[in-house]
Amino acid sequence: xxxxxxxxxxxxxxxxxxxxxxxxxxxxxxxxxxxxxxxxxxxxxxxxxxxxxxxxxxxxxxxxxxxxxxxxxxxxxxxxxxxxxxxxxxx
Numbered sequence: 010x011x012x013x014x015x016x017x018x019x020x021x022x023x024x025x026x027x028x029x030x031x032x033x034x035x036x037x038x039x040x041x042x043x044x045x046x047x048x049x050x051x052x053x054x055x056x057x058x059x060x061x062x063x064x065x066x067x068x069x070x071x072x073x074x075x076x077x078x079x080x081x082x083x084x085x086x087x088x089x090x091x092x093x094x095x096x097x098x099x100x
Contacts, residue, residue, distance in 0.1 A: 010056065012063045019063045021047075021056045031060035031082070033067065039074045039099060040064060042082040061085045065093055074099050 011022040018033030028051035032044040042064055047056040061082050068075045074097035077083040086093055 010054070010059055012059055018042075019060055019067075021051075021060055023051055023054070023056070026051075028054070029056040029060055031057075031064055031079075033064050035071070035073065039076050040068045040071070041076040041078060043078045045079045045081045057081055058085060062092060065096065068096050076100070 010028070012019050013022060015030060018031045020030040021028045027048065029045070029047035031042060031046075034041040034043060042061070045057050045060055061077075064082070065075065065086075067073075075086070075093065076099040077086050086098055
């Protein structure tokens with residue numbers, strides 16, 4: 010799986026196809042994660058997790074807080090506190 014930048018945020022590519030995407034809105038201090046989608050054909054392969062993880066890496070690199078308004082991203086962050094250590098998570 011390849012995670013690459015897109016106009017919306019990041020997209021996951023598997024076998025040359027877009028397997029999913031995460032929208033990322035950067036207001037200069039916070040990365041808001043409003044929407045995560047995994048295409049049904051790629052479900053159960055960790056696509057959503059990889060996308061949220063990439064957005065978290067971006068927040069860490071840019072020194073931004075994260076606001077997961079997407080229910081999937083919020084649940085993922087709650088399950089993986091070690092992955093967001095040192096990043097402010099806003100509700």
